[in-house]
Amino acid sequence: MSRINKNVILALLTLTSSAFLLFQLYYYKHYLSAKNGAGLSKSKGSQNGFDSTQWHAVKKFIMLTSNQNVPVFLIDPLILELINKDFEQVKNTSHGSTSECKFFCVPRDFTAFALWYHLWKNEEGWFRIAENMGFQCLKIESKDPRLDGIDSLSGTEIPLHYICRLANHAIHLVVFHERNGNYLWHGHLRLKGHMDRRFVPFRKLQFGRYPGAFDRPELQQITVDGLEVFIPKDPVHFLEEIPHSRFIECRYKEARAFFQQYLDDNTVEAMTFRKNAKELLQLAAKTLKKLGVRFWLSSGTCLGWYRQCNIIPYSKDVDLGIFIQDYKSDIISAFHDVGLPLKHKFGKVEDSLELSFQGKDDIKLDIFFFYEETDHMWNGGTQAKTGKKFKYLFPKFTLCWTEFVDMKIHVPCETVEYIEANYGKSWKIPVKTWDWKRSPPNVRPNGIWPISEWDEVIQLY
Numbered sequence: 001m002s003r004i005n006k007n008v009i010l011a012l013l014t015l016t017s018s019a020f021l022l023f024q025l026y027y028y029k030h031y032l033s034a035k036n037g038a039g040l041s042k043s044k045g046s047q048n049g050f051d052s053t054q055w056h057a058v059k060k061f062i063m064l065t066s067n068q069n070v071p072v073f074l075i076d077p078l079i080l081e082l083i084n085k086d087f088e089q090v091k092n093t094s095h096g097s098t099s100e101c102k103f104f105c106v107p108r109d110f111t112a113f114a115l116w117y118h119l120w121k122n123e124e125g126w127f128r129i130a131e132n133m134g135f136q137c138l139k140i141e142s143k144d145p146r147l148d149g150i151d152s153l154s155g156t157e158i159p160l161h162y163i164c165r166l167a168n169h170a171i172h173l174v175v176f177h178e179r180n181g182n183y184l185w186h187g188h189l190r191l192k193g194h195m196d197r198r199f200v201p202f203r204k205l206q207f208g209r210y211p212g213a214f215d216r217p218e219l220q221q222i223t224v225d226g227l228e229v230f231i232p233k234d235p236v237h238f239l240e241e242i243p244h245s246r247f248i249e250c251r252y253k254e255a256r257a258f259f260q261q262y263l264d265d266n267t268v269e270a271m272t273f274r275k276n277a278k279e280l281l282q283l284a285a286k287t288l289k290k291l292g293v294r295f296w297l298s299s300g301t302c303l304g305w306y307r308q309c310n311i312i313p314y315s316k317d318v319d320l321g322i323f324i325q326d327y328k329s330d331i332i333s334a335f336h337d338v339g340l341p342l343k344h345k346f347g348k349v350e351d352s353l354e355l356s357f358q359g360k361d362d363i364k365l366d367i368f369f370f371y372e373e374t375d376h377m378w379n380g381g382t383q384a385k386t387g388k389k390f391k392y393l394f395p396k397f398t399l400c401w402t403e404f405v406d407m408k409i410h411v412p413c414e415t416v417e418y419i420e421a422n423y424g425k426s427w428k429i430p431v432k433t434w435d436w437k438r439s440p441p442n443v444r445p446n447g448i449w450p451i452s453e454w455d456e457v458i459q460l461y
Contacts, residue, residue, distance in 0.1 A: 062229060064133055071120060073217075073219050076111050077112075077242055082106075084235045110200070127139070140189055140208075142188070144177075145249045158187075172208075183408040185212070185214075185247060211248075247401045248413065249402070251306065255308045269313075276360060280318050284357075284365050293331065296410035296411055302418065305402065305411065307427065320365070321368050322368070324349065327369060368380075376395060377394045377395070390444065397412040
């Protein structure tokens, strides 16, 4: 009897050990390997990938924002690029029909979403519920730049970024604010002294290294890895905007200091000129945007924006720059069609091209075309009566967005270097008498046009 009991017990122990070993193998294969991002099954119908930490964090975040009516949309560059490669199939995927985790299961530290702040109604309640659901959230605030021009309101803080961490994955929620000119703006992600810099690997964030500006996107809802999310309707355009989105604010504090030292001209003539110049600039911007031509504020218009956040009333014209590689042959006809006839055309596409269009009340629109050399940029100028050529040298520069006369518009990112090249170190001091052939420190003689090439210009002039 004792021997039988021992054999039974031994058999039971062997069976139990085998079952435990099989359970361990199953647990490792179907949980641990998927959790660590390894061995994602490629077979149809497999759900292994849906066990990833990233997918669960995104799913919980989407549940949170959906239940609380938080207006968010996906802006993560990596995921948008993956979606765009298979856009038609993704658009036609119905909710719950996805059998493989292809997008949100890619091993990474962050997934980026954007928030329409002006549509958000319950910020504090959402923040509390997020923490109750297991998220650890960090809120980054700073002053509202839209109020910097108003002394009584400057310094008012607004939320710029949220970082919400769940397990070892984080959601970066970029707060988009509306700006004049019907575009969206997000602020710089700058950590304050008391904040934990080890909370997440901030250096890997793809938004927030500097402020950014974007066209207002239309949105569409799609199903991605079984989750319903909103994305830009034109993901290609949004992706193209990201590397060129850097934004520079007008310097309201310095502008106020400027007008304390040099009184602003508020005469009827000055106010009328500024109004007409603003309308001319907006019309020119609309025309060039329709043509798909990049441009930026140049010369006196750029100086007015940077120095005094306004149009210089005694400048008498509006100045824009265009890279010569962006020149299009229908620019002249496009401006003519909107009521801006050509007044002057100097140079040619290969050398020193400059166009001037006539606005109302004798206000000119001057467009300078910039040429790139090995170590500098330059634009040309031509004396109408003699055909004498001039060259204006600039250090190489890139383009950033700013807000000027109620619209989003480009300026050189390296603004000080650009202005100093044109106006010298004393650019802060207003100069009402300016000789474009002698006053600029960057002007150089550049020969003279041959008579055969100059006849056409003289006739046009």
